[in-house]
Amino acid sequence: MARIAIILGRLSVGGATRVALDTARYWQQHHEVLLITGEPGAEEGSAGIMLQGLDKVQHISLQGFHRTLAPWQHVQTYRKLRQILRQFRPHQVHTHTPVAGLTGRLAAASLQVPMVVHFYHGFLFSGYYGSITSRLIRLVERWLAGKTDLLMVLSQGQQKQLVHSYHIAPAEKVRVAPAGINPADFADPAGRLRTLFRQQYRLDEHQLAIGMVGRLVAVKNPAFLLETVARLLPAFPGLRLFYVGDGPLAPALQQQCAQLGLPFSTPQHPGNQATVTFCSWQENMPMVMAGLDVVALSSVSEGTPLCIMEAMAAGKPVVSTAVGAIPEMVEDGINGFLVAENDLPAYLGALKRLLADANLRAAMGQNATARAQNSFNQQHGLENLSQLLDLANEFKVV
Numbered sequence: 001m002a003r004i005a006i007i008l009g010r011l012s013v014g015g016a017t018r019v020a021l022d023t024a025r026y027w028q029q030h031h032e033v034l035l036i037t038g039e040p041g042a043e044e045g046s047a048g049i050m051l052q053g054l055d056k057v058q059h060i061s062l063q064g065f066h067r068t069l070a071p072w073q074h075v076q077t078y079r080k081l082r083q084i085l086r087q088f089r090p091h092q093v094h095t096h097t098p099v100a101g102l103t104g105r106l107a108a109a110s111l112q113v114p115m116v117v118h119f120y121h122g123f124l125f126s127g128y129y130g131s132i133t134s135r136l137i138r139l140v141e142r143w144l145a146g147k148t149d150l151l152m153v154l155s156q157g158q159q160k161q162l163v164h165s166y167h168i169a170p171a172e173k174v175r176v177a178p179a180g181i182n183p184a185d186f187a188d189p190a191g192r193l194r195t196l197f198r199q200q201y202r203l204d205e206h207q208l209a210i211g212m213v214g215r216l217v218a219v220k221n222p223a224f225l226l227e228t229v230a231r232l233l234p235a236f237p238g239l240r241l242f243y244v245g246d247g248p249l250a251p252a253l254q255q256q257c258a259q260l261g262l263p264f265s266t267p268q269h270p271g272n273q274a275t276v277t278f279c280s281w282q283e284n285m286p287m288v289m290a291g292l293d294v295v296a297l298s299s300v301s302e303g304t305p306l307c308i309m310e311a312m313a314a315g316k317p318v319v320s321t322a323v324g325a326i327p328e329m330v331e332d333g334i335n336g337f338l339v340a341e342n343d344l345p346a347y348l349g350a351l352k353r354l355l356a357d358a359n360l361r362a363a364m365g366q367n368a369t370a371r372a373q374n375s376f377n378q379q380h381g382l383e384n385l386s387q388l389l390d391l392a393n394e395f396k397v398v
Contacts, residue, residue, distance in 0.1 A: 005034045005090040007081065007104035009065035009097030012040035013245075013281050014215070015306045016121040017047045019154075019179050020096045021054065026382045028056040034088050036081065038065030038100070049283060060084060065099045074103055081107040092117065098124045098137075102144065109147040118144070119152045119177075122303035122324065125166065138166055145169040152177050154304035155325030179304055180378035183369070186313035188290040197291025201242070201277060208355050209240045211292040213285075213307035214299075216247030221321075221341070223249070223256055224298040226276065228348050230260045233275070236355050241276045244288055250278060289314035293361060294354050299323055300341050309376040312336075312368035317361055319350045329375075335368035 004027060008020040024035050035057050040046045051059065062084075064077035077099070085093065085107055092115040095104035101118045108116045125137040145151060151174045153159050159176050162168045188194055203209060210229065214220050222243065229241045243253070250266075257264040257276050265271035266278045282288050285307075289295070295311035295318050302324030309329070311318050318336035320326050332338040337350035354361050 001031055002091045003032045003034070003088060004092045004094065005036065005085060005088055005108075007093065007095045007100045008035070008037045009100035010040050011037040011047050011051075011061070013047050014121075015179060015303060016096045016119070017050060018306055019119065019121065020094075021047070021050050022378065022382060023094070024057050025053050026386070028054065033057045034084075034090065035059045036062055036084060036104075038062060065097070065103075074099070078103040078107055082110060085111055085113070091115065094119065096121065102140070105144050105147050115149050116147065117150045117152060118148050120158060120162065120303070121154065122301065123158075123161065123166070138168065141166075141168050145173065148173070150175055154179050155328050157325050157328055158303065178376075179306060179309075180376045180382075181306060181309045181313060181372075182378050183313040183372045183376060186286045186289055186310055186315075186372075188286065188314065191290075193284075193287045193290035197287050201240075201291070202273070203240060203291070204238070207238045207240060208236055208294075209242060209292050210294045210296050210351070210355075211242040211244055211288065212296055212298070213244040213288070213310075214297070214305070215245050216243060216249040216253060218249065219299060219301050220247075221298040221300050222253055224342060224344070224347070225296055226253060226256055226260070226262075228296075228298075228344065228351060229276070230262060231344075231348055232351060232355065233262075235352065239275070239355070242279055242288075242292065243277070244279045244282055246278075246280045254278070285310055286314065289316060292316055294319060294351065296351065297321060297326070298341075298347065302326055304329070309372060313372035313376065315365035315369045317354055317364035317368060319347065319354065321347075329371075331367070331371070335364050335371050 006020055006024050008017060011017060024033050027033055062080055064073060081103055090113055093104060093108035093113050094117045095101040096119045105116055105118060125134045125141065145168050151169050153162060153174060153176055156176055159174050162174050163171045212222060212225055216222050232239055254264055262275045263271060264276040265274035267280050289310050295316050297320040299321055300323060304325040308318055312335060318330050320330055320338060321341040322338040323341060327338060330336040330338055339346040339350055
């Protein structure tokens with residue numbers, strides 16, 4: 001039995017949390033698992049409910065995983081982690097999210113932990129900061145890679161970027177372990193979930209609804225989607241847009257709604273006939289996906305968005321920018337449409353085609369479901385990750 005410490009920077013709603021907790025849940029049956037998590041940011045949804053089913057996992061909540069360039073804060077977090085890890089004496093340390101990757105890998109290396117693994121869910125050195133800061137982060141990541149045994153990415157595209165574009169580590173150190181979902185969770189053959197969503201938000205059955213799922217931050221480019229929907233409304237007057245998530249850009253987006261003359265609602269100020277609905281974070285994602293007609297992303301940088309997997313499992317076509325691993329998930333013209341980032345005419349055209357043609361939406365939805373069932377199965381992803389445990393034999397962990 002191996003002792004595995006999993007360090008997650010923020011226990012917030014999102015793909016990194018899902019992957020880390022699914023891994024802990026999978027490995028707790030045969031190994032001793034310690035889960036160390038930070039707290040969600042002020043505008044992030046807490047994923048505390050996702051801790052269910054981790055009965056055999058020891059959980060420690062730790063403050064200090066905030067994104068900052070202030071070194072003294074990271075030093076304090078490093079010291080706390082080092083103390084925890086020294087007591088646990090792990091055979092393996094797995095880190096998720098950038099700050100956990102920095103402090104956790106340094107703490108593990110200082111204790112000579114036999115295996116140190118870092119999981120990339122996206123690249124902080126691409127699309128988040130200016131050129132100078134991004135270059136500095138890349139230098140730090142290259143240095144940290146020298147203290148890491150394996151770097152895990154979610155797609156082949158990310159692997160190529162990490163090795164060949166950003167030169168973070170040699171190819172033999174970078175492995176692909178795709179994330180996944182349970183597609184059966186999103187099946188709605190009787191339409192019950194769709195009815196629940198549409199009753200909750202007062203949508204007629206034939207009223208069209210577009211949804212974006214994720215944090216409302218600059219890298220997700222949510223204002224671009226809002227501008228697109230404003231241009232669609234003359235042709236589709238009953239169209240509704242749902243932002244499923246929250247973030248620091250919510251007030252600016254609401255101001256943009258006012259400037260565009262679009263009625264909007266929030267959880268604090270619900271409206272019956274709002275064109276734009278800010279839903280905040282939702283626990284019942286199968287219901288959300290069932291209620292939508294099209295799922296749209298306009299990000300300028302991405303990893304492997306689980307919301308796309310969920311949308312496709314629910315039989316919804318996707319319109320997205322072709323960034324990150326999304327082109328490995330969405331087949332352009334088959335189960336959705338891919339466009340270049342910030343290409344408003346192409347984005348507008350793709351959404352128009354889907355909104356105007358129910359048969360096209362249905363056909364692409366069926367293709368999306370098949371793709372999800374064949375390619376996004378969570379069990380397969382976890383089995384790939386379990387290969388890491390086999391490598392522990394090299395260190396005589398029993």
